[in-house]
Amino acid sequence: MGAYSKETNHMKKLLLGTALGLPLALTFTSVAMAEVGVSPTVWGVRIDKLEYRMGDEENSFAWGFEAWTGNDELRLVWKSEGAKIEGGDFEEMDNQIRLQKPITDFFDGFIGIAASTPDGAPERYYGAFGVTGLAPQWFEVEAALYVSEYPYLGAEVEYEGLLTNRLILTPSIEASLPLADDPEREIVAGGGSVELGLRLSYDLIGRSVSPYIGVNYERAFGGTADILRDHGDELDELTGVVGINFMF
């Protein structure tokens, strides 16, 4: 019953995010595309992770998506990432609402609010300041500072390797580096974590539906890793993944 109420609690949080996002989205879309030559407001949803992870000890579901609306000058983005242990807790639940604005030809700067609300850990809220865009040689890059009592740096790099025009191998790195201790979450300043992924996808229907298989590897470092070791927990976790990307 406890797990159930937690889930409904999380549903509420998700709904809250949507409730926050939608009115903002509507203020953009009301501009509509009436006049000739005036670029219409557009939107998009990219679910680049919706997968089942198979580990040694447990299996889980994980997701990652970005929904956005806006125009060339400003975009409103809802970014969500999380993982739920099969038959268990949400071990990860991160949502961000942010405003993104071009700062160079290839990069946007963003500010926003981020919420980390997994089960079994105190909730954390941050102010997010970062950049996201396309680096030379086609690396998709994002780096941000998350500001709160428990600040941390987050970074993501992804590369789409075209084996063919539809069969795509995507290596990815996601890292976070805590800048302060967060004892309640058993996180130590400088004790970062890294997530490596390698996913092979096939564009089945346009770019809208692309099933994939792959591997995901997570590891903790530094003081955070020490705590895990003290508890007798694994420092790292390797999972095989199957999933589908959606874009619409």
Added chain:
Amino acid sequence: MKHMNLLRPLAVVLGLALGLPAQAGTYDITVDKVRIDTGTFKKNGIGYNGSQTPTILHFQEGEDVVIRVKNNLRESTSIHWHGLILPFQQDGVPGISFNGIKPGETFTYRFPIEQAGTYWFHSHSGFQEPDGAYGAIVISPKGGEAVPTDRDHVVQFTDKHPHSGSRIFRNLKASADYYNRAQRTAQDLIEDAGAEGLKAALQDRKMWGAMRMMPTDIEDVQGFTPLINGASTQQNWTGIFKPGEKVRLRLINSSATTYFDVRVPGLKMTVVQADGNDVKPVVVNELRIAVAETYDVIVQPREAKAYSIIGESAGRTAMVRGTLAPSAGMVGPYYKMRPQPLLTMADMGGMMSGMDHSGMDMGGMDMSAGMPVVPSEGAPGAAFYVPGSGLIPTAANGGKFLGYEDLAARKPLYRDRPATREIEIRLTGNMERYIWSIDGVKYEDADPIRLKYGERVRFKFVNETMMAHPMHLHGMWTIIDTGKGAHDPVKHTVSVAPGTTLYTETEVDAPGQWAFHCHLSYHMAGGMFRKVIVEGGPS
């Protein structure tokens, strides 16, 4: 409608002077939601008079036309008469010429037909044109065609996509390479490494990667089914001829974004008209028709067999075959598409001058920028491309490929005189963000271009992007400087190749306000658009 009061008597007087009564034809067009079937897919779209087969309007030079356009859509619409010289209130651009045609409303266009030739018409609202709202206009000249023929067929191309125009635009904004399915892959890398060595192949990747540009970026939108007169290859539009007859093909490119290379294998094409204006006949094997252009060509099939009209997209991602045959039901042969071209660093040249790429490693390449076009120099058909461009077309049979340098006005439309001033038009954009602009400013943020009635303006087009842009000025002619003086060709649409500088001149002889834009639908919507205001002149 002040203009009409002035112009109608004028047309009548002209008609009387030539001993012809001024006709007044009334034409009805309905704008309808239609189900479009390409044989490969079906989709909802828009059609004139309830059909996916484009409507052809036949006018007479000197006629006063009354065109009643009934909007049966649930959204506003408009019709722009592409290439027609008319009072600006009749030009059909919402927000510039008029307020558009509301759902359920019938709008009546009235204007005199003061020219002859092949033109077309299309909606200027939203993405209705890519969704199917286009048709053809054929105007018979007063004194008969300069080059008489026995048959006359409209051959109107489009690039029908399964996605709606608004969805395509949205997807391009989400990811500029959304529709590029001809990107270079690991397999290409291995092949290139085999052909030119791994180091050279990697160096090449590194150079493009440093710019975050793709050499395959020739067509923004792939995955379409090209149509001729509303029919796909398998639906096989067929034009009838009797062996030995001279057949005039009125080629029109009504595509949203696709240039077509057009040929009739086994026959030479004599180009007699470009954008509605007669040119000195030039015999070619193949020609490239940019979006919104028209070319009239004459072919003379002598054998009683099926000939093919082939339209191959310039990026070689799609092809359509129509048939010319002595009887219906015959099918012209299908040909294999030629290999896909790649852009070169030369095509990127203009971009390097326009954008700030400081601190970028260009791999030691010489980025000579904004190379001006020298008419009638270099390879045949190549004068209006940057030297070394990957886009220079060649004829499938190795023969003559038409270039702008081959076009010469049959009769000059205007007295040749020096331009009164020059206006630079830089074609600019950000491919990755899919933002398109003029002089780095999008339409919504730009001031109108102001011209003075009676002046002759020289436009200097500088293409600082890596795509070709078919630029279209409404209401007034665009004379391309090909170095022929009074005989420079007179057009309504001019394609400016990547990295090139091209000059046109316009006699500012039409008062009012006009649209001026890139005719690639998604570039226009993205902001490569200007309002042109002609100040002074008769009101």
